[in-house]
Amino acid sequence: MSDVNRRQWLSRVGAAGVAAVAGTGSSAMGQEPGKPPQPVKPERLALEDFQPKSMLHVPETKVSQWRFPVIDVHTHLTFCARGKNGVPHGEEIKFLASPDDLLPVMDRKNIRLMVNLTGNHGKGLEEAIQRFQQAHPDRFMVFTEPGYDHFNRPDYPRWQADEIGRAHQAGARGLKVLKALGLYLREGVTSGPLVKIDDPHFDLMWESCAAFKMPVAIHISDPEAFFLPIDRFNERFEELNNHPDWSFHGRDFPSNRELLEARNRMFARHPKVAFIALHFGNNAENLASVSECLDRFPNMYVDLAARVGELGRQPRTARKFFEKYQDRIMFGTDAVPNGTMTPQQVFSDKLYEIYYRFLETEDEYFDYAPAPKPPQGRWQIYGLGLPESILRKVYYENAKRVLGIGD
Ligand SMILES: [Zn+2]
Numbered sequence: 001m002s003d004v005n006r007r008q009w010l011s012r013v014g015a016a017g018v019a020a021v022a023g024t025g026s027s028a029m030g031q032e033p034g035k036p037p038q039p040v041k042p043e044r045l046a047l048e049d050f051q052p053k054s055m056l057h058v059p060e061t062k063v064s065q066w067r068f069p070v071i072d073v074h075t076h077l078t079f080c081a082r083g084k085n086g087v088p089h090g091e092e093i094k095f096l097a098s099p100d101d102l103l104p105v106m107d108r109k110n111i112r113l114m115v116n117l118t119g120n121h122g123k124g125l126e127e128a129i130q131r132f133q134q135a136h137p138d139r140f141m142v143f144t145e146p147g148y149d150h151f152n153r154p155d156y157p158r159w160q161a162d163e164i165g166r167a168h169q170a171g172a173r174g175l176k177v178l179k180a181l182g183l184y185l186r187e188g189v190t191s192g193p194l195v196k197i198d199d200p201h202f203d204l205m206w207e208s209c210a211a212f213k214m215p216v217a218i219h220i221s222d223p224e225a226f227f228l229p230i231d232r233f234n235e236r237f238e239e240l241n242n243h244p245d246w247s248f249h250g251r252d253f254p255s256n257r258e259l260l261e262a263r264n265r266m267f268a269r270h271p272k273v274a275f276i277a278l279h280f281g282n283n284a285e286n287l288a289s290v291s292e293c294l295d296r297f298p299n300m301y302v303d304l305a306a307r308v309g310e311l312g313r314q315p316r317t318a319r320k321f322f323e324k325y326q327d328r329i330m331f332g333t334d335a336v337p338n339g340t341m342t343p344q345q346v347f348s349d350k351l352y353e354i355y356y357r358f359l360e361t362e363d364e365y366f367d368y369a370p371a372p373k374p375p376q377g378r379w380q381i382y383g384l385g386l387p388e389s390i391l392r393k394v395y396y397e398n399a400k401r402v403l404g405i406g407d
Pocket residue numbers: 074076334
């Protein structure tokens with residue numbers, strides 16, 4: 001209803017009310033004798049404007065910091081400066097923050113170490129290592145990434161394996177694989193058929209990681225809803241509407257299941273590599289399936305980055321999962337300094353407080369992101385209330401072991 005129509009409509013209701021008062025002496029506006037009051041019909045509301053406030057009166061626990069040091073295994077402090085059709089290109093990097101921007105928040109939240117996964121390779125990697133890891137060796141760690149723009153050269157498998165060795169020499173502590181593998185990288189780099197995750201061109205790269213004891217942090221596929229049409233049945237409609245480029249429905253995209261199966265074939269072929277399957281094994285909506293994978297692959301770990309929204313809406317299943325796999329789960333947030341495009345990931349005190357509240361308290365029905373509206377789906381979450389023995393492992397000990405950090 002437009003403003004004008006609404007005003008006209010209200011004035012008619014008002015006039016009827018006055019008539020009723022004049023005729024009967026009743027004090028109820030709009031009420032005819034013997035008839036209940038007519039409810040005022042609400043205006044139609046756009047979904048994007050809907051910001052309901054919970055009327056639940058339940059405890060709110062503020063957890064400012066964990067008593068012991070935390071390792072955040074999943075952050076993005078630098079990125080490859082250039083990309084083509086979703087594939088990172090070249091060695092240049094851009095810095096999203098400096099250590100001085102980050103250290104005060106890290107100190108307040110008791111984060112001992114942040115792992116910058118997207119350190120790129122070559123010259124860019126060296127710069128990232130210099131600025132973060134060399135300047136503050138006990139606070140930052142940098143991972144390298146594949147040089148996909150070299151994928152076409154005939155000696156790519158060897159070159160890539162050697163490049164891992166060079167990255168290790170430069171100080172990189174692990175390898176990060178973006179979802180570009182499986183969803184963007186093509187046989188002609190940006191054209192041709194999509195390259196499969198278990199493509200043998202990468203076998204030497206994985207083995208090189210095992211040889212240098214560099215864990216591989218790997219993002220495969222995306223939430224199941226990203227593979228479905230963006231329609232009224234899609235539970236992540238608003239998120240996909242905000243980021244239509246995150247939709248992998250149609251075209252020549254493989255299904256979520258095909259991507260995970262290709263990943264699993266690759267995991268099976270490389271049992272000596274420690275794989276950190278990011279975003280809760282990239283399948284947080286289906287913990288039974290993540291559980292099967294962890295049982296099958298002793299070399300697989302998961303982090304919880306950007307998935308407290310999923311885990312916190314199934315708190316009973318999630319809690320059992322944390323109990324069973326307490327040695328395989330790592331703390332990660334996917335924090336991006338100034339990352340306003342992804343409200344669930346903006347590096348801030350608030351972001352860490354949400355994660356701590358989720359893991360440590362039994363609070364009910366709270367926001368999973370520091371944002372006015374839940375950005376990944378219209379729901380709220382419940383805390384897991386994990387005991388200290390599990391928290392120690394998830395916050396610190398598991399990462400320390402897998403990343404090879406000394407005391
Ligand atoms: Zn990430």
